[in-house]
Amino acid sequence: MSRTLVLVTESYPYGGITESVFAAPDVRALAAEWDCVIIAPLLRRGKIEDSLPANVEVCDSIVNNPFWKHKWLRIFKALSPRVLSALSNRKPLASMKYALAALTVRDCLAALVGGKGLKPENTLLMSYWFSYETTAMMWLGLPYISRAHGYDLSLKKAGKLRTKTLANSLGIWAASKAGAARLQETIADPLHKIIVAPLGSQNADKSKSSHHKASDRAVTFLSCARVVDIKRVSLNLDFMEALADARPDWKFEWIHIGDGDRMPELKMRAAESRRRNLSIELKGAIGNSEVHELYRTRTIDWFLLLSTYEGGLPISICEALSYGVPVVATDTGGIPEAVDDSCGILMPADANPDEFVLSIIPYLDSDYRYGELSTGAFSRWTEHLDSDTLRPAFARAISSLPMLQNL
Structure with missing residues (x-):
């Protein structure tokens, strides 16, 4: 039948x-x-x-x-x-x-x-x-x-x-x-x-993103979320500014994918952020194939998601892990089911920029520590999230x- x-x-x-x-x-x-x-x-x-x-x-x-x-x-x-x-x-x-x-x-x-x-x-x-x-x-x-x-x-x-x-x-x-x-x-x-x-999430050819080394004194962060209150994308900018201030002799780049009703406010804040060692690229909403192309062609070191709550297990996090990109995310909802200290950094929901800087600096200074996280990220995706x-x-x-x- x-x-x-x-x-x-x-x-x-x-x-x-x-x-x-x-x-x-x-x-x-x-x-x-x-x-x-x-x-x-x-x-x-x-x-x-x-x-x-x-x-x-x-x-x-x-x-x-x-x-x-x-x-x-x-x-x-x-x-x-x-x-x-x-x-x-x-x-x-x-x-x-x-x-x-x-x-x-x-x-x-x-x-x-x-x-x-x-x-x-x-x-x-x-x-x-x-x-x-x-x-x-x-x-x-x-x-x-x-x-x-x-x-x-x-x-x-x-x-x-x-x-x-x-x-x-x-x-x-x-x-x-x-x-x-x-x-x-x-x-x-x-x-x-x-x-x-x-x-x-999918990663058809199992490719990994390229990463900076500590000697490069450069770090690129990617985030992908709707620009709405619950996603707290503006907090990403707070974290980036704090890190740029803590390491004035390093170069930092933040790329954000996504749009929403808070985008005008975010654009205004980004324009007012005049740190010479921080570049900001707000790409808006793009197709998923373009997201994967970004991971394959750009140097991406970290993924950021600082939502107040995530009921599901965000595909954006799974995608980052699939390219060996460690994740910095809030310890809320389904996120801890994908992210732990073997593949990223879990931040308290009320984390402030100073806590973020203290948590991430050890990985910026050590290629070995960062490499362990990157390997753990890809393994987490391969074993549980493919x-x-x-x-x-x-x-x-x-x-x-x-x-x-x-x-």
Whole structure:
């Protein structure tokens, strides 16, 4: 019997810089396990740029649905018992919006399933984010699973609905142990449906970045994150300025990849930072292939991520480790699952620039110490965070779920 997986994404493969990094490796791995994979995006952010496997198709049943495109039309679904029941939650208005979105997606998926002639006995639904689209799948009545790796780990609206959605699923795969714990803080999991499955990252040719030696008296730092409050990218600049002041006879370079609502403020601060031994390059948002090209062609010594919280295990950290680049990151969320003193430096969440300088100076002065960290970084990725191992393992795991053995 032919088996079909229906995958609901936010926008993949229709543009979007971030989600393609998450979703593309999964799609390739899933296509190897299923006869047909149908991707149903919620949004269209551009044209399809990725080359998809032959047995993968894209269905626009959600993005083209008028009730989805025009939110005001959803008011006609407001008297549905499923929507009205959401009013009993602690945040009734937010829960009602969640339920309306879920009901709209449910109707879109019903049209997709009916139009394709899919049957419950040979179809699995999967959402890439554990949100209203997952609840839509529960209401549709077909077997379903979900990943969870970002904002969806701590959604507090529609608490009762999310608890029921988890309980009726075949499993919710969190991207880190910390993410799973965060999810369990917001919804009950008596049936142990929450499973950990890191995403990891790719490095196709297993190449490593080149590094400076202590005798060069030069160090290059790279960071990659949205320029928003939770990522604290401005703290990177504080750390860089403190290091430049501590070593005035050295040259430091900081390259940042990413954009966000705090970028104008960051650009202004960078322009005002007039240290002759510190150069700053704010590249904005670039494609993932360009990120990998940067690691391959530039001399990159350290990676920085100073978020206040990371529920998942950041792919940006995995990418740095894959090129043998040690990581300086805050000890929060899923980060300690990838970074320890064998491959980087974990800083307290409230670390100040002086602590950073004291922590990193020993590695700047010793090629041996730095080399040990670089070797440890590559080993950590090879042994635990290579997506070419992790993604097929995830695809095999969901294909072998007991309830799917007859598919």
